[in-house]
Amino acid sequence: MAEIGAARSEAERTLEAAIVQVEAWAGRRMSYHPVSGGISNTNFRVVVDGEPHAYFVKIPGRGTEMFIDRKAARAASLQAETMAVGPRTFDYLDHLDIEVSEFLGDRRPSTHRDCIDRAFRAGVVQIYRRFHEAPPLPLTKTVFDMIDEHYAQVEELGGHWPADHAWLYRQYQEARAALEASGLDLVPCFNDPMPGNFLVGADNSIKLIDFEYASNNERLYDLAIWSGEHFFPESVEQEIIEDYFGHYDKSLHARFIVHKALADIKWSTWAMVQNRMSTLDFDFYKYGIWKHMRARSIIHDPRWPLFLKAL
Template sequence: MLMQIKTIGGAACDAEREVEAVLARIEPWSGRALRYAPVLGGISNTNWRVWVDGEAQSYFVKVPGRGTEQFIDRKAAFAASRLAEQIGIGPRLYDYAFEQGVEINDFVEGRATCSNRDFLERNVRASVMHAYRTLHGAPPLPLTKTIFDLIDEHVAQVHEVGGTLPADFALIHARYREARAALEASGLDIVPCFNDPMPGNFLRDDAGTILLIDYEYASNNDRCYDIGALSGEMFFTADVETELVETYFGRVSNDVMARVTVHKALADIKWATWSMLQNEISTLDFDYAKYGAWKFMRARSVIEAPRWQDWLRSL
């Protein structure tokens, strides 16, 4: 698909009119010729590449999607993006439109957006573990939201908007409560976490080194959530999951493997319920119902496994 680059005043749809209104209020760009084009792939917001007359680099501009304020704290997301820039795992951040809730970064050149295929490469996986360790070792973020907070929030929100949950959700929720009780009894290891391992949030270079983008779901959370969520999102085998744990921790143990596995299931429950909320409130052209059904199905593959109780006891 060819990129459709437009100039200010050429908007032909609501999303384009919205981004033009945003750009018109950015003081450092006032009076300068601007061009913009959509960046496809986002499922929460509308994303744009913007060129500013007289500047060599271009910019990535993220305009909040309708209703996202229900589950995204924009100030916290901005703080996480700033932290990522400072510790060298995220692109440069600008505060030009902070008051509008709009995030602006350098548009990263020389790197490609990842797909699941990229994670077949061991060096890419190792680079992600390095980035995660760097983030997890950074100072705490201003927002603490564990996976329990996230799931509880989304379940309540789905009920509030009259959304649909699967017929067996009572059983799924019971397994979630079992996992929560077991994890809380074992103790949580709370650190700054990325929380959003969609393939498009990883930018790679030819050597396989990784830059992380999109920190709007970042919060202080259990470090094993990041590893488990990544494993589930990329459909990693048990052998690759073990490799991740060894790369990150330098060792493999039953308790850590169980912790990662349980968080993998919880990640799918979180994103499944998030999808059911988005299905009711979002205006983006995305099949949230199918996405949520798929996430629930993957969660069931773990919580209904014969080893579920063994994993909980191993925590």
Template structure:
């Protein structure tokens, strides 16, 4: 753990300058260390003298204001706390767009392997359902809004576009038209199912962290993007649908698969924005290329036209 004054990097010095301004911590010995994980921001654990709470502090990454509404993220974090699926939050540095939450002890970040356990998958589905059933968030941002936003940002930044970008764009617009014609089912959505954003307890219970991308969005998109992130099979997708809705439905499954493709388009395009602006040590180009490839694999499936008709 570093003491105040020991910071070497720009991020460490920024954290020191910020935490010494917290009135509740005035006069206390403060220590901090970097926390690994995440591909957009710089994270730290904070220890405060005589305080049993350990704090998690997030410093926004360069350029993330292009697609993250920090006030909306704080509101979503607070809502998750209130319904019991997120950590305690603290408004000490909200004015600096620096999030502070409880550093939850006794839980560990999930891995992809964890979700091969049906009991853990079931807990995650129930956590999603609780968040979806909560009141609407202050920000409505659908997957369509996200894709259009990132597409324009890539254009302005002169970022990488795949050779078949125009074709992918047409497939997205066709899928969007079909989904909008069927009607969107908006709910408070998490929108960011990286494994590290699920904290697992010894009892296999789940808590969610990191609500930067949370918004009112298509309900099934939230489950579809989670499935894609965890590489679930279609059989597991069927089980998720049955667990969530209480029964399996082919129309829900068609919607699920189409939304998986849109999720990959969204994150592949997001990655190409990050590839132009981020200073973090992460290969966003490789990540984006892989997401493009998986989106194509879904769209070129012979079932794609019938899936759109089923919506």
């Protein structure tokens, strides 16, 4: 743990300058340590003498204001806290757009191995259902809004386009038209199912963290992007649909698969924005190219036209 005054990086200097402004911590000894795993921001565990728990403090990454609405993220975090889906949050540094929450030291980040267990997957499905059933969030941002936003940003920044960008864009437009024609089912969505955003307790209970990308969005997108993140086979996707809706339906599965392709297009394009803007030590170009490849693999499936018709 580093003490105040020991900062060596820009993020650490920003952290120190911020936490000394917290009135509730004034005059107390504070120390901090980086928390690994994030690819948007720099995160820290902060220990304050006399406090019963540590704090999780998030320093926004360079350029993230281009696609993260911090006030909307704060509202989503508060809603999750109220529902006991997320950790306790604090408004200490809201004026700096710096997120502060309770560090859940008695929980561990989930891994892909956890999701091999059907009981664990069922628990995740239930926590998704709870979040989806909450009142609407102040921000409505569909996957279409996200893709359009990132396309414009890549264009503005002179970022990388794949050689078949025009083809991918046409596939996106066709999928969007089919989904919009069928009607959108908008609910509060988490939108960011990296394994580390699911914290597991000793009793196998689950809490969500990191609501920066949360918004009102298409219900099945939230489940589809989770499946894509964990490489679930279609047999597991069938179980997820059955667990969530109480029955399996082929048209729901078609919608699910279309959203998986859109999720990869969204995050591949996001990665090309980050490749131009971020200062984090992460290979965003490689990540984006890989996401582009997986989107193609879904769209090239001979069943793709049938999926679009089934919507």
